[in-house]
Amino acid sequence: MRLTSKDKLVMIGDSITDCDRARPVGEGLFGAIGKGYVSVVDALLSSTYPELGIRVVNMGTSGNTVLDLKDRWQTDVIALKPDWLSIMIGTNDVWRQYDSPTIPEQHVYLEQYEATLDQLVTEVLPSVKGIVLMTPFYIEPNTQDLMRAEMDRYGAAVKRIAEKHNTLFVDTQAAFNQVLEHLYSGTIAWDRVHPNHTGHAVLARAFLQVIGYDYNKGL
Amino acid sequence: MRLTSKDKLVMIGDSITDCDRARPVGEGLFGAIGKGYVSVVDALLSSTYPELGIRVVNMGTSGNTVLDLKDRWQTDVIALKPDWLSIMIGTNDVWRQYDSPTIPEQHVYLEQYEATLDQLVTEVLPSVKGIVLMTPFYIEPNTQDLMRAEMDRYGAAVKRIAEKHNTLFVDTQAAFNQVLEHLYSGTIAWDRVHPNHTGHAVLARAFLQVIGYDYNKGL
């Protein structure tokens, strides 16, 4: 288990991370952490390692692209002084190209996406113990689907950045692919983007695996 | 134009037809006709042929399968004494097999679907001037997609019934396919099922074509 006593883990992203978290900071009482994978991660960590006192903070914001992360990087990441940071971004960068094709100012194309994400990682890396880069995903098994294919290219960019900076890396698309061998995409997400509770468990398990979480501890 | 003066057209179906129509009968003031293709059909008919006084009634009900139509066929179709009747059903019959695979009592399989729809058409046919059978559709261009493939089989069943009874027939899937050559599925419907206003125009145009509507009349 890579996280140690009293480590603070900030998880940032878009609506898939947000899930009705509290503002301005998604941490604390009254469901402040939201209802998505961040909550599953926190619940499994705190129930399995209650002695560690790990602090999980949800900083996802619905609708965000990597450019929005850039705008709030100082206040929403750096200022929170995380020990660990996870980033899962890119869904909206791609999606707007496919659901709003006539509105180019809402699109974030691959080159800008990769450059911006790389810049954000570069900036925060020196001040944290570790970063977990998670790919965006598309819950569609057909790799010829235009948007799935594009999302795969963004995922590959995330992987390049993870390798370049030697961060931890979660291939969320691979995690979903494994489930999609047995379940139709619509069973997990009507819009192929926002997972139901099963999909959030897929994300949480994939994340927890890379940080060395041991589910069976204490059982 | 097949509809004549003071004809009453009842359009029945599921949520794609419903679109917040009034209860118990979707007709009259205050947006009673709902906000979907039925409204577009009515608006184009009444603005183009104001002299005909055609009466359009929306009897769609969200979540319905063909079995639900059967349950309300007497009150919601026969009792309304339509001159013309359109039926577009099947989405939920198929969808539940794919978004709720573990709940078989919510599934309506092909054989039962076809037999029930055939029975409904048989029952109402003698009392109407004409019937328009509209296939269900799935806004997904990949014909190998499991749900698209299944929906195509249901659409084929509709076509068989139309041919058997010699009714009018609308291939809504074909109408969407034409648009999908240029637009990604997510541009028209996030869940590949419920169209936005563009998709409802696709449905309305396909319907109006088979009843001989002439858009340019009066222009």
Add this chain to the structure above:
Amino acid sequence: MRLTSKDKLVMIGDSITDCDRARPVGEGLFGAIGKGYVSVVDALLSSTYPELGIRVVNMGTSGNTVLDLKDRWQTDVIALKPDWLSIMIGTNDVWRQYDSPTIPEQHVYLEQYEATLDQLVTEVLPSVKGIVLMTPFYIEPNTQDLMRAEMDRYGAAVKRIAEKHNTLFVDTQAAFNQVLEHLYSGTIAWDRVHPNHTGHAVLARAFLQVIGYDYNKGL
């Protein structure tokens, strides 16, 4: 068809245009385009010409007079860089004279109306491919009705401006007159101002005709 690939069409006006559009810009997902004729125009354009990727933006604001358009011309028209622009204004300029006769500061009289509209057209003309000037209208067949007669004078002013600047022109009153030969005014609008879905189809068809839209393309 006058609009070409990726053209951006901004449609500005009052509540008849607005119809619950999104703020600050009426474009994009979640019904941002509103529920009136702008939506019908967009739906018919995008379903008939999906390959063109035409971009329709609704900038109507309820209660506006031509003076309000002037106040927001820079931000709500010029700054959006439209290729095409439609303007339909004048209802409130006239209506307040008739429903609030004791409050003259809410009235915009003919001279000021014409001068202001002319100024707005003059200002934007050099930067667009085309302008569509639509008359205001009053859904009342009696030309002796005081408010109808006044609205006709405002419509004539719109025509003069269209001719002066050689823009496209839509006589919406004429379009409604054609329908009013068969339908009582109250069938289309209880207050003779805000049309129901039939009335919005009348407006959309009149608009689409002058831009060379071909409904039958692809059918």
Add this chain to the structure above:
Amino acid sequence: MRLTSKDKLVMIGDSITDCDRARPVGEGLFGAIGKGYVSVVDALLSSTYPELGIRVVNMGTSGNTVLDLKDRWQTDVIALKPDWLSIMIGTNDVWRQYDSPTIPEQHVYLEQYEATLDQLVTEVLPSVKGIVLMTPFYIEPNTQDLMRAEMDRYGAAVKRIAEKHNTLFVDTQAAFNQVLEHLYSGTIAWDRVHPNHTGHAVLARAFLQVIGYDYNKGL
């Protein structure tokens, strides 16, 4: 003044009478009497003749035609044992013919209207001190307007019934005509049917005149 001490006046009608009255009986505390002409009548009577203790009851119901009055005549009129009764009905009987021309089952044509109203008056007449028959009206000065002309025919029927049974009679259309010489119809009612507070004062004054109300008493 025709009403005497402790007389109970029931006023029945449609939405113009209703104006948010309480259910099941529009009388008593907390604005139970509604916000329309019935309230003005009650306010003027009780402030001018506080010593009489006249009891005013509002039994209007929005959307009612004379057929609806017939359905509730026993419970909503006879059972209340009024000393005086006013009836103003017919707006919806006519209006539905003009705003919903394709739905004939919502129309109440003149012959049935007159026969039903006559029957209701005949039934209640023996048990009351007096009846005030008020014509329906249409706030439109153009007597050639189709709906105004029709409403005039219904008003003439009310007059015939009043003369036949020798009841009091209020020509509400005449009262509005007098105002319409100076005010545009839209100043009093956007839809030419539901008056604003000025229009309700017109109705109240017309009603009060025929019952011999003396505004100047006590001033």
Add this chain to the structure above:
Amino acid sequence: MRLTSKDKLVMIGDSITDCDRARPVGEGLFGAIGKGYVSVVDALLSSTYPELGIRVVNMGTSGNTVLDLKDRWQTDVIALKPDWLSIMIGTNDVWRQYDSPTIPEQHVYLEQYEATLDQLVTEVLPSVKGIVLMTPFYIEPNTQDLMRAEMDRYGAAVKRIAEKHNTLFVDTQAAFNQVLEHLYSGTIAWDRVHPNHTGHAVLARAFLQVIGYDYNKGL
């Protein structure tokens, strides 16, 4: 009748005047004038003298004392350029002394009340055609009641100011006293302060009398 064509009458006061008027100015469509005596005044004036086009504006604000009027005198009275102005203030100045005796900073005692009201009248008098000063009132017949007695002293102050400046004057307490001979205070107002519709008619009639309104004109 003292008001002449197109005169603008501003009526200012506290909650008894306010009655849910629109903000910032209580004038125009959609019930902007509120639901109290101002509305009755406007309704009777406009239905009796439609040819005059008198403009009535409600500037009452719930909870106001004369000190609050002073604070908004410039924006809410002077800036509106009234031809006629009515003022009815003092209820809260007195009431807080009796319902909140421990909170002296909410009390406005008689001397300050009279001086402030006098100052406001002095300030606005040169710019208007006429002022109507209305006393505050307390719907309690017992003149020995502490609050009634105090209110009478405030009413006397209003009378002194009216006489000093030779303005029109309405003794609202006297008007209520006449009704209280026949009706118990609780029949008109549960809290002896906020009248029901009968009480607002009492106020309207008393006001209209001093401006020379003729109810019977046109009947």
Add this chain to the structure above:
Amino acid sequence: MRLTSKDKLVMIGDSITDCDRARPVGEGLFGAIGKGYVSVVDALLSSTYPELGIRVVNMGTSGNTVLDLKDRWQTDVIALKPDWLSIMIGTNDVWRQYDSPTIPEQHVYLEQYEATLDQLVTEVLPSVKGIVLMTPFYIEPNTQDLMRAEMDRYGAAVKRIAEKHNTLFVDTQAAFNQVLEHLYSGTIAWDRVHPNHTGHAVLARAFLQVIGYDYNKGL
């Protein structure tokens, strides 16, 4: 202290007792006991005598007269098997005579009031340990006030019944009179009927006194 271990005290009445109690029985968690004097009684009893486990149940119902109590006496009193019962009724029996003088069917006159209350007491007396009869009251110091005078007559009737059956008796009017020597009626209740928290404390203290409550126990 007359109540002993585990005694159940049911307190019935009108809105002054009700104060938003839970339905069907005003007892238990989540503020079920309401916000009035019943809650004060329960709070003082349970904090002073926690060892007794006294059970207080609020069965007040807004708007009730003694006739309403009679209608629900079996279900709302007898069936609850109280050890002790308090009754405070009569406000609405009197009030409707004064705020709704024209509606006699809402009035309960003195003779019927006394006879009915006597009957209710007679019926329940054999099955309880004790009854506390509380007079209705009117927060008005002027004994010449018509409604105060009438309320006093109803209070005298309660006293007669208490003496006849030898029950405990609370003169609530006397309790309020003591306070009214120092506070204006409007300080305790705007409508002279519904007390604020101070008035509810007056009621609670008067009630507790007759059951022998000792505030200083344990202090």
Add this chain to the structure above:
Amino acid sequence: MRLTSKDKLVMIGDSITDCDRARPVGEGLFGAIGKGYVSVVDALLSSTYPELGIRVVNMGTSGNTVLDLKDRWQTDVIALKPDWLSIMIGTNDVWRQYDSPTIPEQHVYLEQYEATLDQLVTEVLPSVKGIVLMTPFYIEPNTQDLMRAEMDRYGAAVKRIAEKHNTLFVDTQAAFNQVLEHLYSGTIAWDRVHPNHTGHAVLARAFLQVIGYDYNKGL
């Protein structure tokens, strides 16, 4: 893993199980399964064993005691034909004794609790593949606490029943005790009864352990 392909697992209980599940059956789309441990169980099962198609149904109802389960045993358990059944009940049976000590009819004492639960198990056992009996719990580490001690006695009864019928057994109190060694009770549940997301994970992990769930499958 004890559950096999297409097994249906019904989980019944009180508010800790309920967590806003859908009615009448907590299964299917739109979060029907609620937000508590049942959702965590379903999410982990379906993400880890997507090939099994296990069907999880939430039948918890807030406020229930074992007597309520008995009342709905036929419709809510037997009629659903579960393959597997989990039961966690007893919290309210005990809690009402401690938060509402004066209301004995809301208490379910130990003997009746054990007898009733035994009867329910006996009834359903023959028709299922397996039963998981879960103890009620109290998130309080002090075993001398009165309610904790009582809850332990109810838990022991559950254990006796599990042993008698040889069902699977989950000691939820033991699972919480392990966490309470490191976390204060209030960190998991403000009221020591309703767990936050961490507490629900404790319950889910304890449940999953006894059915042989393998978290690491597929990772």
Add this chain to the structure above:
Amino acid sequence: MRLTSKDKLVMIGDSITDCDRARPVGEGLFGAIGKGYVSVVDALLSSTYPELGIRVVNMGTSGNTVLDLKDRWQTDVIALKPDWLSIMIGTNDVWRQYDSPTIPEQHVYLEQYEATLDQLVTEVLPSVKGIVLMTPFYIEPNTQDLMRAEMDRYGAAVKRIAEKHNTLFVDTQAAFNQVLEHLYSGTIAWDRVHPNHTGHAVLARAFLQVIGYDYNKGL
């Protein structure tokens, strides 16, 4: 009785004091004083000593720690010029350490608590007639409970400050302990922090005792 005529008592604290008081100042009409012990104190004082005209002001704010009091000390205490001041703070200072152990910036530890409170008392003491320092409390009888033990240490600090400055002192924990001998903690407060009406009476009685309140005065 230590408070004398027209004394102003300000009571400040956290949510236990707040109880939905009005903003910005919790005093006056419409329940401005909130629904907790402050309201009980005010109700008992004003009903027992109506002649004193004591003024009670609720300045509690939910969620406050002593640091929040410090932030608003000038505006919410000093500026109100109290004659008497009560302070009950510390619950949240301690609670956050136990319900949110991972978020240290929300904790106020003992040393800072005592120093800050001492500073606030020092600052206000010269300008008031008297201060009542009330300990925070925890409705848990087990003195070994971690949070109860901590709360006792904070209570001891309050006592030290009271003794140092010779202020009045209320040991609220002792008051609750007396009740907890007979009632389980959950009978008074589900979360052991926010009392129900019984608990608020415990607080009010403890407070009133130290200011010399005589409940029996006037009875």
